[in-house]
Amino acid sequence: MKGLIIWRLQRYSALIIFAYLAYVLSFFVQSQEVSFFTWSDFFLSFQMRSLTSIIFILLLFHAFIGLWTVGTDYLTKRTLGLLNQSLTKYADLIRNLYFLCFGLMGFIYLTLILYIIWL
């Protein structure tokens, strides 16, 4: 069932992120006055901070699945071998380095985002 979990996670996360964006947009539409203070009031509530944190975690999952798909499509022995046959023996290494790179990037982004939201 792993395929179904990944498939659902990617689609449901996209829907939730879209709903979040619509909610944030509704602030701008509904507010009579948009200023730093009204925005702070809206954004710094505990509920909004929690929601934003969850959304960024979902965003990272969503991006990870997309990039994992790209990696397993284009960084394989077959596809790298099309560019240059000598790359085939390094294909697994290149793909794992690619995963490690955006895994690390995701971790750094998440740490920074949580730091900005909560501290």
Add this chain to the structure above:
Amino acid sequence: MLNNKLEVSMYRYNPEVDKFPYMKTYSISKPSKDIMVLDLLNLLKEEDQSISYRRSCREGVCGSDGMNINGKNGLACITPISSVIKKNKIELRPLPGLPVIRDLVVDMSEFYAQYEKIKPFLQNETTAPEQERLQSPEDRDKLDGLYECILCACCSTSCPSFWWNPDKFVGPAALLQAYRFLADSRDLKTYERLEALSDPFSVYRCHGIMNCVNVCPKGLNPNKAIGEIKSMLQKNKKDIIVSDKL
């Protein structure tokens, strides 16, 4: 005078002689009537005996002569040259993504391996009736648009997901057949079939770009069948699925 000549550019590769594949252009008198691409190949073979391609029934039933004709996969025997000709030129290449054995002949082992993987036969362990397992006309109707596949591989070899992962992604042709047995009221291994397709590659590598639908020479819709499989996977509960069929 120029319009009376037809230029046929053909992918040539004989691993025993050629180091690399190359395109060879043949100039041939334009036939007086509309003929099929296979007929054109036969005319060329009279000129150059070394040309290799597969063919058998010459009427779109056996699926042997699948090839890439002016950039689109199709069966040479049922493709009139008038429908593909561009500026008096036709370009013929082997089906993309599969290893080339020689000229337009490809090695279809990976394609057949995926077909074998989906177990393309009825599985029903209940006691067999004296004559045959019966089916209601409504249940039989569910198989229309599925059983007609001739395994020409035009769809799977036009699918980028199959190009990149032919060992993991089942491909549109085999998935169409997988659904043919999932939809069959006489087959009772629905749960097991779905379990075998539930990994992230077998079905879920299809992103619905519909190249398969665009090229199928029999006018079938593998994309719809894949959508049905994904729907079945959403509600994959052993009891529900089996009780639906009994």
